[in-house]
Amino acid sequence: MKKIISIILAAALVIALSACNQSSATYTIGILEYSTHEAQSLAVQGFMDALTEKLGNEVSFQKQHASGDANSATLIANNFVTQNVDLILCDNTQSLQISAAATATIPVLGAAVTDYAQALNVSLASASTGINVSGTSDLAPLESQAEMILELFPDAKNVGLIYCSSEVNSLYQINSVQQYLLSKGISCAEFAFTDSNDLAAAVQTACEFSNVIYLPTDNTIAECTGIINDICHVAKVPVIAGEKGICSGCGVATLSIDYYELGKKTGLMAYEILTNGADISKMPIEYDENCTKMYNKEIAEELGITVPEDYIPIE
Amino acid sequence: MSIITSIINALPGAVAQGLIWGIMAIGLYITYKLLNISDLTVDGSMCTGAAVCVMLTIAGMPLPLAMVCAVIAGMLTGFVTGIFHTFMGIPAILAGILTQLSLYSVNLKIMGKANQALSVRNYDLLVSLQYIRNVPLWKNAIFVVAAFVVVLIAILYWFFGTEYGCSLRATGSNLNMSRAQGINTSFNTVIGLMLSNGIVALSGALLAQYQGFADVQMGRGAIVIGLAAIIIGNAVFGKIFKNFAFKLLAVAFGGVIYYIVYQIVICLGIDPDLLKLLSAMVVAVFLAIPYWKKTYFSVPKKGGNQNA
Known part of the structure; x- marks a missing residue:
């Protein structure tokens, strides 16, 4: 067995030599x-x-x-x-x-x-x-994103905040947005999921509760926008996203950084x-100062939402 | 700089990391080899050890005490699996999976969030990625972790030589026979699981210091790395190391070999997306070799029939 190991190691070294540039x-x-x-x-x-x-x-x-x-x-x-x-x-x-x-x-x-x-x-x-x-x-300007929810949906009473519990940055964003919304007298609820397996259940529950859903910049969410869109589309619940990629998959609008x-x-x-x-x-530490308000034309039309003129459609 | 020199220069880091995982593998050895149980709790208890150690250190507790608490927390996770298995009659694998699953929530609650930093700049840590080069020997990460390995093996060697340790090993070898000898096998299984997960938590505490943070994802797949270390160690050193203490040492060396190979793969620039597949294949091959040897290459012993 020792021989096999040493042969493997030797072979690895030879490959290393030949690959050396x-x-x-x-x-x-x-x-x-x-x-x-x-x-x-x-x-x-x-x-x-x-x-x-x-x-x-x-x-x-x-x-x-x-x-x-x-x-x-x-x-x-x-x-x-x-x-x-x-x-x-x-x-x-x-x-x-x-x-x-x-x-x-x-x-x-x-x-x-x-x-x-x-x-x-x-x-x-x-x-x-x-x-x-x-x-x-x-870090997107979280307060401005929260403001965006109020701007587009002034009648919203309940906002659902969905995030992946294994991503520390998502929790941070959710807390900031929640703080702002609570100060405006809007009730919020957090819906955490562990991984892509129980994401659908969390979104489903969130749709029952909320008039609007907010999604932070979250890796797992970014990978699963398709399923989120399927659920929210049926429930007719609009989504405000933390960044452009997520918004183009399942969101109505976002304040996106580049x-x-x-x-x-x-x-x-x-x-x-x-x-x-x-x-x-x-x-x-530097931030992106030129955030642009963007919206997803297709989803906005399906839900019958008219966005203000300063929003740019995502291509 | 050529790739070979860079591989050689990078080796100390891989050795330190391999030894830390070697400690984890020694913990796994107790359940996998001695108790004959595949304990999946380790995927969770590794992070529990890391989380407890990091949070207590940040709260101002001296590091050695925080690490002792981490070990105790790890033992508690083993206790839970043990109770699931013995008292509630849940099959061992399922009991481990249940504990591991619940530990995800527990670990999140311990840390309060998914990731908690523990910087070597702010705290006087035992091991760190920075303590590989240009530090005095007693501070070198390899030296510190190696000292942990040696002391741990010495304690385990003594423990499994005592009367109680022997009854624990007997429990794993033959459950029914042990019970017939008046050994409380359920109690022994629980103690074995506690011991194992305590050691795994210790390795988690060291790993968190080494890489500078605890993360709720950090133990994921730990059991495969641990098994790989046990199997590689046994395959490479099995012929030379017969003594129990040396067998444990072989397990730690197995972890080191695993990480050296891993480091070479990374230095060579092989697509790391394939790494999990490669390590699973390495484990499968090392597991298959003893079986193939027995089935296809064994020569029947002379006089085997008469003695049978």
């Missing part, structure tokens, strides 16, 4: 992709495009995908740190936490990570983390760090 780029950037969410890969794409535009051939990317597994992500981060890459880009809370745990020196940037204070257990009093971590946040632009913004931060020697610990 050295890049001549000045900057190597490790990209630790954790989530399988479309919006997140758009942000990563924006990051790469912005940096390539600025640095051209001087920069090379090592993109590795952990497919939602913390163990793989830990090994990938370990791999990046031992290779001493110039910068690590992370695409969600867990990969940011792992990278921050893996190195205290290499700059770690987050692209479209929701809440840095909670992810890293730091205070954001000065808008920057004070450690080797910074980046952009995909993940690609957010990624580009992160790329420019990386450029500052790499070439101009900017101190990452003092760089403030």
Whole structure:
């Protein structure tokens, strides 16, 4: 048995040798992709495009995908740190936490990570983390989203808030929206689900309770918009979504941030760090300031909802 | 830098991670090999250990005490499975699944949310991804976890050598015979499950410190990794290690081998979407080899018929 193992290991090393190609780029950037969410890969794409535009051939990317597994992500981060890459880009809370745990020196940037204070257990009093971590946040202006519910549905009495209980950022968004709505005297109810298996049941119950449903930016929801649409369509309950992707699948309207632009913004931060020697610990977390009000034409027409003129239809 | 040097440089991290999972696999070994039960509680109790350790540390409890509490919490989860199995007569696998399922809610309630950070910058942690290089030996993650493994094996070696430990092993070998000898097998099963899940929770507490957070998803699929470690360890070292203590050591080494292979796969840039499939196949092959050996390659012993 020992022989077999050693043969396998030897073979692996030989493949490694033959696969070995050295890049001549000045900057190597490790990209630790954790989530399988479309919006997140758009942000990563924006990051790469912005940096390539600025640095051209001087920069090379090592993109590795952990497919939602913390163990793989830990090994990938370990791999990046031992290779001493110039910068690590992370695409969600867990990969940011792992990278921050893996190195205290290499700059770690987050692209479209929701809440840095909670992810890293730091205070954001000065808008920057004070450690080797910074980046952009995909936190949509939650109050404005809550306002949108009132703007489109002034008669709504009960708002249902659906989220996945294993995603910490979703809970954060739900709480903020709920706080705003409660202050306006509207009753809210939370409907949490564990995974895609019991999502349908949660949506079904939410439809019974609510006049309007709010969906946060949530990975599981983003993957299951089809089934949500089926249920809400039958129940004739309109949905306000946290981002464009979810809205195009099952929502009436959203106040959407542009993940690609957010990624580009992160790329420019990386450029500052790499070439101009900017101190990452003092760089403030950046947000998307140009949110656009968007609506889903098809679903809005089916439900007979007329949206104000400043809403743009999602293509 | 060539890929080979990067693989070699990345190995210490994989070894530390493998040893932490090795502790988990030792816990699993007690139920899987000694008690002859497939205990699925571990998928949940790993996170319970992590959650308890992280929350208590953040609340200001000294880390060693928080880890002791994590172990106790893990033992409680084992107790629940044990009661399901013995007192309520639910088959062992189902009992484990039920506990694991309920632990999802329990873990969420312990943490209050799905993910809780525990940064090495704010707390003096025992192990961390950062403690791999450029730190004194006694602070090195591999050294610390290896010390845990050695002490744990020493305690288990002593325990299973005592009269009570022997009766526990007898329970797993032959339930009816043990009962005939006056052993309370139900009680022993519960104790075995508690011991196992306590160790699994300890590994969860270490893992949370190592990666810097506890997450409600973190134990998912732990049983497969644990089984892989047991099986690989047994397949590679089974011929050399006969003593019980060394068998436990082989399990820990199995975890290390698993993660070294994993790290090489990642360094080579193989599509990680396929990793779960690969690890399931590795476990299946290692499980099949002893069976194939017995069925297709065994030579009948001389005089086997007379002795039979």
